[in-house]
Amino acid sequence: MTTTLQIPDMTCQHCVATITKLIQQADQSAQIQIDLSQHKVTVDGKLDAPALITLLDEAGYTPSEL
Template identity: 45%
Template sequence: MSIEFQVPDMTCGHCVKTITGAVNQAAPGATVTVDLPSHRVTVAGAGEADKIEAAIREAGYQPARV
């Protein structure tokens, strides 16, 4: 199962690293794929979308499920 988020305030490599780390902490073993130009984050292998979204928010970003 994949969960996709639009994260408009993700603008640089630091943002990617921060979001990836937050998702990995919330869902160990999940695969995080980031498309920075389109501001999309895809998480595969994580069961709880709400938990992933909360982790991204806690990292300081505003994700929206796609």
């Protein structure tokens, strides 16, 4: 399943690395595309939007589904 999230507080390469690591720890086979300038993350994997939002929210980010 493919999910696109808006993460307004993803502002730097450290955020990108952290978010990528969190998602890959939860789903090693996930394909992740990140557009830092647009603050968008697209994930093609086994986690649905609510699971991804919870995962990133617990890490201190404020994602919402697009």
